[in-house]
Amino acid sequence: MIISRGLSAIGVLSLPTLMRLIQVLISLVTPSSVEYPKQAEIKHGQTFDFIIVGAGSAGCVLANRLTEVSDWKVLLIEAGGDPPITSNTFSILFIFQLPALFSLVDYSSSDWNYYTENDGYTSQAHRTKNVHLTRGKMLGGSSGANYMIYVRGSREDYDDWANQGNEGWNWDNVLHYFKKSERMIDPIILNGETAQNHNTNGYLGVTRPDWKEKTEPLYEAFKENGHRILSDIHGEQQVGYYYPTFTIDNHIRQSTANAFLSPIRDRPNLFVLKNTLARKVIFDGKKAIGVEVLLPGGKVSEVFANKEVILSAGTINSPQLLMLSGIGPAAHLEENNIDVLIDSPNVGENLQDHACVLLIVAGKRNIVSAVQNLAGFVHLDSFPSPVVAGHVALDRKQTYPDYQAVLFVEPAASLTASIICATVVGLEYSICNEISYAIQDRESLIVAMTLLKPDSKGKIELKNKDPLEKVKIYSGFYSNKNDLEQHARSVEDFSTIVNTTYFKSVGSELVNVNLEACKNFTYGTHDYWKCYALNMVSTLWHPVGTCAMGPEGVGVVDERLRVRGVTGLRVSDASIMPAITRGNTNAPTIMIAEKTADMIKLDHGISIEV
Ligand SMILES: Cc1cc2nc3c(=O)[nH]c(=O)nc-3n(C[C@H](O)[C@H](O)[C@H](O)COP(=O)(O)OP(=O)(O)OC[C@H]3O[C@@H](n4cnc5c(N)ncnc54)[C@H](O)[C@@H]3O)c2cc1C
Ligand SMILES: *[C@@H]1O[C@H](CO)[C@@H](O)[C@H](O)[C@H]1NC(C)=O
Ligand SMILES: *[C@@H]1O[C@H](CO)[C@@H](O)[C@H](O)[C@H]1NC(C)=O
Numbered sequence: 001m002i003i004s005r006g007l008s009a010i011g012v013l014s015l016p017t018l019m020r021l022i023q024v025l026i027s028l029v030t031p032s033s034v035e036y037p038k039q040a041e042i043k044h045g046q047t048f049d050f051i052i053v054g055a056g057s058a059g060c061v062l063a064n065r066l067t068e069v070s071d072w073k074v075l076l077i078e079a080g081g082d083p084p085i086t087s088n089t090f091s092i093l094f095i096f097q098l099p100a101l102f103s104l105v106d107y108s109s110s111d112w113n114y115y116t117e118n119d120g121y122t123s124q125a126h127r128t129k130n131v132h133l134t135r136g137k138m139l140g141g142s143s144g145a146n147y148m149i150y151v152r153g154s155r156e157d158y159d160d161w162a163n164q165g166n167e168g169w170n171w172d173n174v175l176h177y178f179k180k181s182e183r184m185i186d187p188i189i190l191n192g193e194t195a196q197n198h199n200t201n202g203y204l205g206v207t208r209p210d211w212k213e214k215t216e217p218l219y220e221a222f223k224e225n226g227h228r229i230l231s232d233i234h235g236e237q238q239v240g241y242y243y244p245t246f247t248i249d250n251h252i253r254q255s256t257a258n259a260f261l262s263p264i265r266d267r268p269n270l271f272v273l274k275n276t277l278a279r280k281v282i283f284d285g286k287k288a289i290g291v292e293v294l295l296p297g298g299k300v301s302e303v304f305a306n307k308e309v310i311l312s313a314g315t316i317n318s319p320q321l322l323m324l325s326g327i328g329p330a331a332h333l334e335e336n337n338i339d340v341l342i343d344s345p346n347v348g349e350n351l352q353d354h355a356c357v358l359l360i361v362a363g364k365r366n367i368v369s370a371v372q373n374l375a376g377f378v379h380l381d382s383f384p385s386p387v388v389a390g391h392v393a394l395d396r397k398q399t400y401p402d403y404q405a406v407l408f409v410e411p412a413a414s415l416t417a418s419i420i421c422a423t424v425v426g427l428e429y430s431i432c433n434e435i436s437y438a439i440q441d442r443e444s445l446i447v448a449m450t451l452l453k454p455d456s457k458g459k460i461e462l463k464n465k466d467p468l469e470k471v472k473i474y475s476g477f478y479s480n481k482n483d484l485e486q487h488a489r490s491v492e493d494f495s496t497i498v499n500t501t502y503f504k505s506v507g508s509e510l511v512n513v514n515l516e517a518c519k520n521f522t523y524g525t526h527d528y529w530k531c532y533a534l535n536m537v538s539t540l541w542h543p544v545g546t547c548a549m550g551p552e553g554v555g556v557v558d559e560r561l562r563v564r565g566v567t568g569l570r571v572s573d574a575s576i577m578p579a580i581t582r583g584n585t586n587a588p589t590i591m592i593a594e595k596t597a598d599m600i601k602l603d604h605g606i607s608i609e610v
Helices: 005-029 057-066 090-096 155-163 171-181 212-224 256-264 314-324 330-335 367-376 416-425 429-438 481-499 501-505 526-536 586-603
Strands: 047-053 074-077 182-184 204-206 240-242 270-273 277-284 287-294 300-311 355-365 387-392 403-410 442-451 459-461 472-474 569-571
Touching: 047 057, 047 287, 057 074, 057 256, 057 586, 074 300, 155 171, 171 182, 171 586, 204 256, 212 240, 212 387, 212 403, 212 501, 277 300, 277 314, 300 314, 300 586, 314 459, 355 416, 355 429, 355 481, 355 526, 387 481, 403 416, 403 481, 416 429, 416 442, 442 481, 481 501, 481 526
Parallel strands: 047 074, 047 300, 074 270, 182 204, 300 569
Antiparallel strands: 240 387, 277 287, 287 300, 355 442, 387 403, 403 442, 459 472
């Protein structure tokens, strides 16, 4: 053994502090390389054509596209400030070669730091007995905090949206907007058979690191296990293990602030208010005419829109803002002493998220890399560590996946797994200690096992009518028991990988974290994995659906994303998804905003490119 069990335990305990320290150090030593719009100087009562609330994945795209119309004045309001350097510059990761720095935004002041409610049922192996739900609070929103995997979801996801009565949202419709935003840089994809599904002149840079040498044996193992291997997941075939693409360009994160806002920061018709909280929408009767804001100095002010107000505050905050403005379930609003403008029972309901369970596969013994890593306390591999991803159907004939497996390939004694365990997810230290002990001299795979199509639903509720108060978030994970069955089956399906030729040849095994809560179950059985998933479950940070579009009587917004019951108000962000997509949600949210911009232009008589 390289280090004693006791020492690794101390290491694990100090990780959260170490990560905070690194956050501070990095922000002190690194100059910012990206420039953002300056703070607008506005007057109380000033009028714009459009007001967009929230400069996240959706809001920055909308601000860009709407200011293409030069005689439209657009105000973008964001609660956070410029992105911190820890969000941005990947070159520092290559200089310091530190692992897992992608997690440096979590828990910082650029994170809303939401936690789900403890339901006494799920996530009980977390130190807080609930889930930390990072949401970016900065220009770029959660696209400044995310893990940058570029995935669109399945054809069936969007065809289902359309079939539920949302005209204009089927796969063929939305593919146009996925392509519109994209600037694909990878030469293999651009010369491959999926090239027609990509575009090279959008704002959002998408690249793919070449990890083939390191990851090839893993793809071979998945192939042996009966899986299809796809060069690119964005073709006609959407089930298989694939070489993932990332929203990274030239080592710079392609947050929507970097990709969509920075290039147009000097447009004279763009006005950006940072560190400014929208408190509620102002109505004249049932017409939205403006927004009440809390300015950085602490003053409450009003700004007006003579065309439309658009909420892009994300899945947690958009329904909160609607409710604070009198649009929501009447009884719930009355409980909170809010005057009911529109009784809209589904505001805050229909919350869907991707439940994620962490698995560690310990692999080949590698004393050399273990010693190197421990001596320098750093990765000798460059970050990001190689990533392998799969969209897997339990029934191999199905055309859409049931689960996603994302594998991070780590050298021996890597700290990444412990950081994810102790800091990002916040599991019990005893679990993280088991993990760090198991991989101290072995290479490993950190596996994020995600249930892609849950039936469970959660919800958002107000605590009270104070706009500064955080809402209550009920994740609803596994509230439908079938989801727990499916997730356990997914883990079992994945775990058969240890019996493939390659995995056997390096003596791989799943790390048994000795979960106290599951000690009455035989390790590795279906009931054990159910218990494991139930206690370990975390989020892949993909909450959607709380202001879902849908037909009259169901949808909070209609298929043009207009809030039902009022005029002059739309919602455009991840909250409008009627059902979660089978994949990561950033690219779909950007697509939603691209499409919204065209719908707004058409509705105001501006022609669009098709
Ligand atoms: C840690 C993490 C990892 C992820 N990894 C991936 C990944 O690898 N790939 C992927 O595709 N997706 C990933 N996601 C998910 C993806 O980033 C989100 O689905 C997407 O960013 C949501 O976009 P949005 O526009 O709906 O909300 P956001 O991007 O969260 O934007 C909302 C914005 O509104 C602002 N705001 C909120 N309320 C107010 C108010 N009252 N006044 C003013 N401003 C307000 C917020 O500060 C924020 O900037 C990840 C997310 C996280 C957090
Ligand atoms: C691996 O194969 C052995 C022998 O067939 C079997 O007992 C075991 O359950 C398999 N392991 C997994 C995780 O599938
Ligand atoms: C395990 O089983 C024992 C004996 O039936 C019981 O007392 C204990 O509460 C169980 N532990 C857990 C974590 O369920």
